[in-house]
Every structure is written in structure tokens, then in C-alpha cells.
Amino acid sequence: MGKSPQQLADRNAGKFKALKKSLNLSWDDFIRTSDRKRHWLNVTALWQKLVGAGDIYKKSYRGLYCVGHEAFITEKDLVNGRCRDHEAKPEVVKEENYFFRLSRYAKKVAALIRKDQLKIYPVSRANEVLSFIKKGIEDISFSRPRQDLPWGIPVPGDDSQTIYVWCDALVNYLHPKNQWPASLHVIGKDILRFHALYWPAMLLSAKLPLPAALFVHGHLTVDGRKISKTLGNVVDPFALVKQYGTDAVRYYLLRRVPPFADGDFSQRRFKECYNADLANGLGNLAARVFALARQLGVKKSRSNKEIKDLVAAAGKRVEKELEKYRLDRALEAIWFLISEGDDYINRNKPWQSKNKQVVAACLFLVDELAELLEPFLPETAEKIRRRQAKSLFLRLK
Numbered sequence: 001m002g003k004s005p006q007q008l009a010d011r012n013a014g015k016f017k018a019l020k021k022s023l024n025l026s027w028d029d030f031i032r033t034s035d036r037k038r039h040w041l042n043v044t045a046l047w048q049k050l051v052g053a054g055d056i057y058k059k060s061y062r063g064l065y066c067v068g069h070e071a072f073i074t075e076k077d078l079v080n081g082r083c084r085d086h087e088a089k090p091e092v093v094k095e096e097n098y099f100f101r102l103s104r105y106a107k108k109v110a111a112l113i114r115k116d117q118l119k120i121y122p123v124s125r126a127n128e129v130l131s132f133i134k135k136g137i138e139d140i141s142f143s144r145p146r147q148d149l150p151w152g153i154p155v156p157g158d159d160s161q162t163i164y165v166w167c168d169a170l171v172n173y174l175h176p177k178n179q180w181p182a183s184l185h186v187i188g189k190d191i192l193r194f195h196a197l198y199w200p201a202m203l204l205s206a207k208l209p210l211p212a213a214l215f216v217h218g219h220l221t222v223d224g225r226k227i228s229k230t231l232g233n234v235v236d237p238f239a240l241v242k243q244y245g246t247d248a249v250r251y252y253l254l255r256r257v258p259p260f261a262d263g264d265f266s267q268r269r270f271k272e273c274y275n276a277d278l279a280n281g282l283g284n285l286a287a288r289v290f291a292l293a294r295q296l297g298v299k300k301s302r303s304n305k306e307i308k309d310l311v312a313a314a315g316k317r318v319e320k321e322l323e324k325y326r327l328d329r330a331l332e333a334i335w336f337l338i339s340e341g342d343d344y345i346n347r348n349k350p351w352q353s354k355n356k357q358v359v360a361a362c363l364f365l366v367d368e369l370a371e372l373l374e375p376f377l378p379e380t381a382e383k384i385r386r387r388q389a390k391s392l393f394l395r396l397k
Contacts, residue, residue, distance in 0.1 A: 005151040009034055022241045023250060024378055029177040033169055043163060043171045044156050049206040050167075051156075055101040061141055064090035068230045070165050071194075072141055085190060086230045098143040098161060105201035106137035112210065118200060119213040121325055122260040125189065129196040140198065142167045170199050174208070181209040189216050215325055218262040220253075227265070235265055247377040248274055248393065254376055255331040271396050281338050282369070282380070283393035288345060289362045290389045296356050304361035310340050311368045318372055327376070334372050341365045 001008065013032055019025060033039050050056045063072040068086030072093075082089050110133045112118040113126050120126035143161040146154065152162040174180050187195045192214075200210050219226045222233045240249050252273050257263025292298070302308060317333040341362060350358040370384040383392055 006034060019237065022238055022246065024246050029175065031172050031175055031178075033172055038175060039172060040153050042174055043153050043168055046171050046174070046202070046206055047156055047163060047167060050100060050202065053205045053207075055104065055205045056098055056142065057101070058096065058098050060094070060096045061099070062092070062094040063141075065093040066090045068228075069190075085226060086228070088230070095145050095148070097141040097145075097164075098155060098158075099139045100142040100167070100198075100202070101205075102140045102198065102201050103137050105204050106133050106197065108204055109133065109197055109200045112200065113196070118196070118210055120196060121213065121215050125192055125196070125214075125216040125260075129192065132193060133197065137197070140166070166194055166198050167202070170194070170202065173199075180211075182211040184213050184215055185211040186215045186217065189218055192216055215259070217259055218257075220257065221262050221264045222266070224264060226262075240270075244270070244274065244396075245379075245393075247380045248278060251278060251331070251377060254327045255335075257328070259325055259327050274393065275395050277335060278393040279395040281335060282373075283389065285338050285341050285345075286366055286369075286384055286392055287389040289341075289359065289366050290387050292350055292359045293363055296350075296354060296359055298356045298359045298363065300363035300367055301357065301360035302364050304357065304364070307341075307344065307361040307365050310337060310344075311365060315368075315372065331376060334369065334376075337365070337369065337372070341369075 003011070009032070017030055020027065020030075031039065047056070064074065064078075065071075066073045066077075066083045066086065066088070067090075068083060068088060073083065073090055077084065078090070109118070110130055113120060113130060120129065141164060143155050143164050144152075146160050146162050149162040149164070152164075153168055155161040155163055173182070173185075185195065196214055196216075203210050220235070221227065222235065225231065225233060227233055227235060237249065252265075252270055253263075255277070256269065256273055257265075314333050314337040318330045321327075321330040321333060344365075345358070345362060348355060348358045350356075350362075366384060370381040373384070374381040380392060383389075
């Protein structure tokens with residue numbers, strides 16, 4: 001591409017940072033491992049702690065290196081001689097590197113997982129890590145020759161070696177603004193091993209606190225295949241947001257992609273979900289209620305026991321599902337409340353009876369929907385509060 005590593009990293013980091021506005025995200029900090037002032041000192045300090053604990057040593061090594069993973073892999077990770085994720089043959093690498101004594105801490109990490117002192121959601125991922133540890137753990141390479149990896153942090157006291165990715169990238173979590181240790185650490189399933197074994201082992205060696213829990217999510221797929229820069233089957237989030245709006249994209253990802261499993265994406269599924277749940281569901285209910293309220297000059301009322309009970313039940317279910325990080329089921333509970341609201345209106349037919357109490361109760365229900373929706377669809381929640389039903393969601397052709 002005619003770019004230096006720094007130029008390419010600057011360009012890609014800029015794209016990730018732009019997602020904050022596009023997807024209406026929030027964060028306390030945006031950290032890059034190429035930030036010498038903030039990051040490099042932390043990395044070298046942790047390296048020296050691992051050395052001080054007697055957990056770093058140097059030896060010759062021969063192994064299979066997957067460029068896509070940026071990691072050494074084993075024969076058991078291959079399918080027909082190729083990486084199962086990147087569908088490429090690994091390189092055979094023979095070199096002298098520094099190693100971390102992962103084998104010294106594997107059983108300690110396993111014990112923490114079994115005792116739920118390092119909790120992993122879902123349980124199947126915890127079992128996956130325990131099964132991996134049970135097979136036997138070897139020490140892992142923590143550096144590469146500087147000539148092969150010139151862009152990175154030099155090993156303290158040995159400029160011929162570069163600190164390898166896991167002792168570099170992972171250390172970013174220790175930045176003061178992150179308020180380590182994390183109460184919940186969110187990661188993708190393909191980096192589970194590094195976060196549920198390598199990272200805790202490093203923290204134990206350095207006598208630093210571990211995260212309380214790991215949330216391990218699945219992959220987005222297209223036609224059943226992982227969306228990957230390596231495979232090139234990428235869906236552009238900026239284009240989706242530009243065409244359908246931020247909250248529509250957030251809704252699909254939160255409702256139709258299970259938190260702990262893979263979720264498939266297609267334009268057809270996206271439009272079906274948009275029309276059924278957003279335009280015909282939430283948008284239609286809000287539009288009907290606001291129109292009736294304007295016609296009859298009604299303000300909301302909390303006095304209807306049936307609606308109050310429905311709202312309370314939905315709120316309890318949402319809270320229960322969020323405690324288990326089941327974001328999809330929390331939204332399912334909210335959409336059940338929407339269907340109950342539709343049913344209540346259809347049964348009572350306030351457009352015929354002109355019953356203001358029915359409409360007042362429905363206004364209360366819609367306002368409570370806004371409260372429940374805010375963590376998921378913040379822009380939509382605000383529009384509901386402002387009674388902007390017409391601008392919520394229009395049916396797609």
C-alpha cells in the first residue's frame with residue numbers, strides 16, 4: 001500500500017475511533033499500543049516484573065506461525081493443514097525468543113475459574129479453557145527477533161528482540177484511566193485463550209489483580225462465515241448507519257445476534273427485522289398512541305393497574321436478563337411489552353370509544369418503554385420522550 005506501519009495504524013485507528021459517533025458509543029479512553037508516552041512505559045515495566053518473578057527466559061523455538069492470528073499455533077488448530085479461521089497455511093518458524101513460564105500458572109488459573117473467582121460467561125467458554133489447560137500447557141513465546149518484527153517495543157536490555165503482541169497489547173488494560181481491575185472484561189471468542197489463560201497468568205506473575213469476569217461474545221458471520229479482514233467479506237457499519245440510522249443497526253446487533261454465539265448478517269434479514277420490529281412494532285405503537293393523545297387532549301396516567309403490572313413485569317424481566325448479559329432476551333422482553341400494548345389498544349378501541357383513560361394508560365406505557373429502551377436505543381428513547389413518533393422508523397421497501 002506504500003504506507004509505513006505507523007501510517008496504516010493511524011488510518012485504521014481513525015476508522016475505529018469514528019465508530020463512537022456512528023454507533024453512538026461512549027468510552028472513558030481510546031488507547032493505542034503505538035502511543036509511546038502512555039503505553040510503552042507500562043509494557044516495559046510489566047516485562048521487568050515478569051523477569052523479576054523468574055518467569056521470562058530465552059530459548060530456541062520451532063513452531064507454526066499464523067500471520068492472521070499473529071500467534072503461534074499447533075497442528076491441532078489446523079483443518080487440512082490450514083488455519084480454521086483464516087484458511088491459510090501457517091509459516092514454519094525457527095528462531096530464538098524469550099519465553100514466559102505459562103506452565104507455572106496454568107493450574108492456578110484453572111482453580112480460579114472453577115471457583116468462579118475468574119468468572120467466564122457463558123459457562124461453555126469456561127469449560128473450553130479448562131479443557132485446554134487439562135491437555136497440558138507449555139511455555140509461550142513472548143518475543144520475536146527484531147529483524148522480523150521491527151515495529152514494536154524492544155525487549156529491555158536486548159535490542160535484538162521485540163516484545164511480542166500478547167505482552168504488548170494486553171498490557172494496555174493496565175492504563176490508569178481503565179480503573180483496573182475490570183469488573184467485566186468483554187472479548188471475542190477467538191481470543192479467549194489469551195484473555196482467560198495468558199493474561200491471568202501474567203497478572204499472577206506480576207502480583208496484580210485479575211478481572212472479576214469475562215464476557216465472551218461470538219462472531220458476526222456472512223453466510224455462516226466469520227466477517228474477517230483476511231477473508232474480505234466485510235460489512236461496512238458506516239454505510240449501514242448512513243442508510244438505516246444508528247439505532248436500527250444497534251437494534252439488529254443487540255436483538256438478532258446472540259451475545260454468546262455467532263450471528264449471521266444479511267441485508268434481507270436486516271430489512272425484515274427493521275420492518276417487523278421497529279417500523280410495524282415500536283414505531284407503529286408510538287405513532288398510534290401519540291395521535292390519539294393529541295386528538296383527545298390526553299396526558300399520561302399511572303392509574304391503570306393492568307398496564308402498570310405489564311410494565312413492572314417487563315422491567316423485572318429486563319433486569320433479570322441483563323444480570324446474565326442476555327441483551328437479546330432483554331430486548332425480547334421489551335418487545336413483548338410492545339405487543340401487549342398493541343393488544344390493549346386493539347381490545348379497547350379508544351378511536352371509537354374516545355376513552356381518555358385508555359389513551360392515558362397507553363401514554364404511560366410508551367413513556368416506560370422509552371426508559372427501558374434507553375441503554376439499547378438512546379436516540380429512539382429521546383424521540384419518544386419528545387413525542388416524535390413520525391421520525392422513529394419508516395417502513396423499508
